[in-house]
Amino acid sequence: MQLIIELDIEATRQLEAIQDHTNQDSMLVIQQGISLYYQQLQPHRQFYIDTKKQYELIGSSAAITSSN
Template sequence: MQLIIQLDAETVRQLDAIQEHTNQEPTLVIQQGISLYYQQLQPHREFYIETKKQYGLVGSSPVSISSN
């Protein structure tokens, strides 16, 4: 997948600082950042699944409410 992104000045400053300290290409820095973010979300995902199991909601479909 190819992405074209636009960064604000502060994010560019942060990316430059990371590159300066690690000597890594921007692509690798961004890939590692996404990986870290994904790892942080995993405990929340597990908690969500366990909560659904606890209340017997596993496999249930979301309820859709429409107003007329």
């Protein structure tokens, strides 16, 4: 996938600071940033899945109880 992005002044400054500190090109910095952001979202995703399963189980047991 090819993206063309326009950064504001602060994002540009931050990208340049990261590049100066790591000696990485902008493509690698952005790819790693996306990867880190994705990793941060995973615990939240799993929490959502677990919570949904709990509510489904509660709803199932309530339906079984009310039918008896």
